[in-house]
Amino acid sequence: MGLRVEVKKRIGDFCLDVRFQSEASRIGILGASGCGKSMTLKSIAGIESPDAGVIEVDGTVLYHSDRKVHVRPQKRNIGYLFQNYALFPTMTVAKNIEMGLKGTKQERTERVREMIGTFQLDGLANRLPGELSGGQQQRAALARIMAYEPEVILLDEPFSALDLFLKDRLQQEMMELLSDYHGIVVMVSHSRDEIYRFSEELVIMDQGRVVTAGRTKDIFMNPKKKEAARLTGCKNLTRVRRLDAHHIEALDWGVELEIGREIPVETSWAGFRAHEFIPVWGERRKNCIRVCLAGMAELPFEKNFYLRPEHGAENICWFLQKDKWRMLEEKGLPDYLQFQEEQILLLEE
Amino acid sequence: METIWGILEELDWSPLWISLKTGVTATIISFFLGIYAARRVMKAAPKKKAFIDGLLTLPMVLPPTVAGFFLLLLFSRRRPLGIFLYEKLDLKVVQTWLGCVIAATVIAFPLMYRNARAAFEQVDVNLIYAGRTLGMSELKIFWRVVVPTAGPGVTSGTILTFARALGEYGATSMLAGNIPGRTGTISQKIAMVIQDGDYLTAGVWVAVVIVIAFVVIAAMNLAAGRKMKTVKRW
Numbered sequence: 001m002g003l004r005v006e007v008k009k010r011i012g013d014f015c016l017d018v019r020f021q022s023e024a025s026r027i028g029i030l031g032a033s034g035c036g037k038s039m040t041l042k043s044i045a046g047i048e049s050p051d052a053g054v055i056e057v058d059g060t061v062l063y064h065s066d067r068k069v070h071v072r073p074q075k076r077n078i079g080y081l082f083q084n085y086a087l088f089p090t091m092t093v094a095k096n097i098e099m100g101l102k103g104t105k106q107e108r109t110e111r112v113r114e115m116i117g118t119f120q121l122d123g124l125a126n127r128l129p130g131e132l133s134g135g136q137q138q139r140a141a142l143a144r145i146m147a148y149e150p151e152v153i154l155l156d157e158p159f160s161a162l163d164l165f166l167k168d169r170l171q172q173e174m175m176e177l178l179s180d181y182h183g184i185v186v187m188v189s190h191s192r193d194e195i196y197r198f199s200e201e202l203v204i205m206d207q208g209r210v211v212t213a214g215r216t217k218d219i220f221m222n223p224k225k226k227e228a229a230r231l232t233g234c235k236n237l238t239r240v241r242r243l244d245a246h247h248i249e250a251l252d253w254g255v256e257l258e259i260g261r262e263i264p265v266e267t268s269w270a271g272f273r274a275h276e277f278i279p280v281w282g283e284r285r286k287n288c289i290r291v292c293l294a295g296m297a298e299l300p301f302e303k304n305f306y307l308r309p310e311h312g313a314e315n316i317c318w319f320l321q322k323d324k325w326r327m328l329e330e331k332g333l334p335d336y337l338q339f340q341e342e343q344i345l346l347l348e349e
Numbered sequence: 350m351e352t353i354w355g356i357l358e359e360l361d362w363s364p365l366w367i368s369l370k371t372g373v374t375a376t377i378i379s380f381f382l383g384i385y386a387a388r389r390v391m392k393a394a395p396k397k398k399a400f401i402d403g404l405l406t407l408p409m410v411l412p413p414t415v416a417g418f419f420l421l422l423l424f425s426r427r428r429p430l431g432i433f434l435y436e437k438l439d440l441k442v443v444q445t446w447l448g449c450v451i452a453a454t455v456i457a458f459p460l461m462y463r464n465a466r467a468a469f470e471q472v473d474v475n476l477i478y479a480g481r482t483l484g485m486s487e488l489k490i491f492w493r494v495v496v497p498t499a500g501p502g503v504t505s506g507t508i509l510t511f512a513r514a515l516g517e518y519g520a521t522s523m524l525a526g527n528i529p530g531r532t533g534t535i536s537q538k539i540a541m542v543i544q545d546g547d548y549l550t551a552g553v554w555v556a557v558v559i560v561i562a563f564v565v566i567a568a569m570n571l572a573a574g575r576k577m578k579t580v581k582r583w
Contacts, residue, residue, distance in 0.1 A: 047478045073481040086479035090497040099493075100483035148484065 003027065003152070003184055004056040007043045016040065016050075016208040028199025028216060029188045030231050036208040037188045041154045044186065045080045046073035057152055057184065079145030079153040083160060085137045087129035093140045094125040100148040111147055119143040119177065134162050135170050142177060153178070155187040159194060171197060192233045196220060204228045226347045229271040234345060235317040236272045248346075254311025255289045259341050264348075271345035274304075274319040279327070279334030288336040291316060307337070356550055363530045364538040365557060367449065371534060372515035375453035376461075379510045382454075383461030384503070387469055388491065390462075409459035413519025416455055420524045424448070448525030449532050453514035461510040468502025469495055508569045515561065 006019040016036040031037045042048040044055055046062065049070065055063040057078075062071045087096050094112050101108040116125050119139045129137055138158065145153060158174065159167045171194060178185055189195050195202060195216070202216040206227045212219060223229040226237060238252035242263055249256050250270055257270070280288055291307035294315055298304075303325065305318040318337060320328070328334075390401050408416045423430055424442040434440040442448045472495050480490035496503060518536040525532040527541060535554055542550045 042478070045478075045482050047481060073478075074484045074486065076482070077484075078482060080479065080482040082475045082479060084473070084475060086473065086475040088476060088479075088494050088498070090500065091493075099480070099485060102484070144483070 002056070002058055003044075003186070004054060005040065005044060006053040007040055007050040007055070008052040009039065009043070009048070009050045011039075014208060018203075018205065018208070018210050019053075020203045020210050020213045022201045022203075022213070024199075024201035025182070025184050026198060026200045027184065027186045028195040028202045029186065029205060030190070030192060030195045030202060031188075031205035032190055032231065035205045037205050038156055040205070041080070041156055041186065041188050044152070045078050045154055046071060046076050047080070077148075077150050077152075079148070079150035081138075081141055081145060081153065081155045081158055083157045085129070085141035087137060087141055087144070089129055092126045092128060093121055093132070093143075096129065096140060097144045097147050100144055102148075115143040115147045119146075135166055135173075138162075138170060138174075139177075142174070146177075146181065150183065152184045152186065153181065155185065157189055158187065159189075159191070192220075192231065204231050206231070223271070223345060224347060226269040226271070226349055229269075229345050229347050233273070234271040235274040235319075236314075237347075238270055238312075238314060240267060240270045242267050250312070252312055252314035253289060253309045253316065254313075255287075255309065257287050257339060257341070257344060259344060259346075261342075263346055266348045267346045268349050269347040271347055272339055272343065273345075274317040275321070276340055276343040277318050278338040278340060279318075280336040280338050281331050281334055284336055285338055287339040287341055289316070289339070290336055293333060305333075353549065353553070356553055360550070360553065361529070364533050364535045364554070367446070367530075367532065368515055368534040368536070371446070371449045371453050371517075371521075372511050374450045375457055375514035375517075376507060376511040378450070378454050379458045379461040379514070380507055383458055383506065383510070384465050384496065386462045387466035391466060391469060405462050406459045408455050409463075413456055413517065413521075414523060417452065417520035417523030420448075420452060420455065420520060424451070424524065443524060444526045444528065444532065446525070446532055449517075449521055449534065452520040452524045453517040456517050456520050457510045457514040460513055461506045464506025464509065465499070465503050468499035468506070471502070472498050505569050508565055512562070512565050516558070 002021070002023045004021045007016060009016040014036070016039055018036065018040050029037045029040065039048060043050045043053075043063070050063065050065070052065040053063065054061070054065070061067070061069050062076055063069060087093075088099065091099070094116065097112045097115050098108050101111055112125075116122060119142060121136065121140060121143060124132060124136060124140070129140065132140060159171060162170060175198065187195065187198050199216045201214065202219050203213040204211045204219065204225075204227065211225050211227045211231075212223065219228060220232050223232050223234065230237060238250040240248040240250050242248050242265065243256070245262050246259055247256060248259065248263060248267065248270060284290075289312075290310040292310075293305065294308045295306040296303065301322045303320045303322075305320065307316045307318060309316055316337065386405055390398055390405070393401060421443065422428065424434070426432060426435055426441070426443065434442065440447065442451060476494050476498060477490055480494050485493070516536055517534070518540065521532070521534060522537055527533050527537040533541075535558060539551050539554045539558075542554070
């Protein structure tokens with residue numbers, strides 16, 4: 001098991017230079033739009049040709065620029081789920097699934113029938129893709145891929161075209177459909193929730209490069225890099241000056257923070273997730289920041305406060321779950337927000 | 350009225366058959382050549398693309414008589430190609446039905462090529478990528494995915510090509526001439542009888558042409574509407 005990717009490609013001013021290696025069978029690639037994650041995925045599938053690099057799946061070399069190996073996408077045995085599913089519009093669902101199959105007519109028909117059953121497409125076999133709902137199209141596209149049993153399945157932003165309420169259901173559905181699949185699945189997304197839910201290992205990309213890679217839960221807990229913190233959804237980031245092994249000055253918030261664990265020398269940024277603040281009324285406590293309200297947004301299950309620190313330039317976001325709103329109604333806005341020191345993310349540029 | 354019936358009874362229908370035969374043959378040739386050219390040009394490098402595209406479109410833009418002039422130069426039996434075709438393959442182009450077909454094909458081909466290319470360029474590139482990852486050969490992707498997806502455009506291109514080939518006059522008259530029963534097409538027949546002042550016979554042929562034109566337009570609209578039920582339009 002394993003995927004090794006080293007891809008260099010220049011497109012105009014944009015320079016893609018990714019390298020990562022993973023033994024996991026569920027790999028996520030997280031990055032903002034235009035960071036090159038789709039290009040990376042297309043290079044793995046062989047649809048795009050890198051300028052240089054190496055691509056290996058389970059020890060099989062699919063691409064090696066120095067050794068002049070470039071296996072055609074047809075021969076790579078990789079499945080690619082496109083963002084818009086790319087079902088052939090003039091073919092029925094059954095025909096679509098059959099396209100990737102080899103063997104006699106009878107074998108193919110049998111396999112198609114099997115896939116139709118597994119992917120709950122009963123009764124839709126003779127429909128055209130345009131007559132299906134978004135979710136059905138996704139299942140048909142996945143069935144078309146799974147039918148020929150590829151070694152790797154690549155999912156390119158699989159949920160971005162769907163309505164919010166469908167998304168959650170389809171994510172669950174896809175997890176179930178993929179649970180029996182023993183190959184490698186790589187999912188590309190800009191949504192941290194999707195990635196967190198799906199992947200064992202995570203690669204975070206920014207501007208064509210890998211920012212960090214590792215176990216998903218570890219990265220979310222300790223992103224290490226500023227960009228990684230931002231992409232995993234950390235709303236509050238500040239430049240910091242390391243004062244000593246246990247003190248930093250958060251420059252953008254105008255506050256000094258004391259941290260029990262040792263602060264790495266390379267620390268140049270700090271982050272704090274918007275849900276983790278403790279509101280404090282009255283007496284100032286350790287690692288507290290005095291704030292005043294700059295703006296607020298009310299969401300169905302959450303209130304987002306945008307707060308201006310007393311001595312800082314950057315606003316701080318504080319997200320409060322619905323069940324805690326009562327607290328505010330009784331006591332008003334807190335005088336201070338407290339940073340829980342173990343939740344402070346110490347980051348490098 | 351009686352004169353019209355008289356004319357119809359005595360009418361030599363050969364121009365209709367010659368025109369239809371020429372039109373169908375030229376369309377079939379243009380269909381495959383046009384699709385092939387469209388595919389090749391799409392894949393070519395930009396500069397080469399512009400040049401070849403210009404060259405292939407030229408017959409549509411030039412006056413047909415100019416195209417006819419070049420064809421005559423090319424196929425004349427005093428010129429290398431003409432000599433080669435006659436001596437090695439026993440093929441005569443000038444003043445023959447083959448000349449009709451070649452003239453009509455050259456003039457009508459750009460319509461097929463341009464329509465096919467425009468339609469292919471509209472095809473979602475992800476469909477082609479998907480075909481590749483599914484292990485389909487490039488040829489299979491082209492004929493099973495690209496051409497059907499570009500179906501309405503390809504069909505209307507084919508029908509326009511047929512219409513243009515059917516009505517070809519200028520280049521045909523120069524290359525194939527107007528030999529009744531052999532190269533005399535409807536268009537040439539009309540021109541000829543008008544010169545003789547026989548407006549009634551001309552009128553009959555005009556009516557035939559109009560009927561064909563309506564059938565063609567109806568077929569085109571049907572083709573454009575087919576398989577498009579999935580897309581809502583205004």
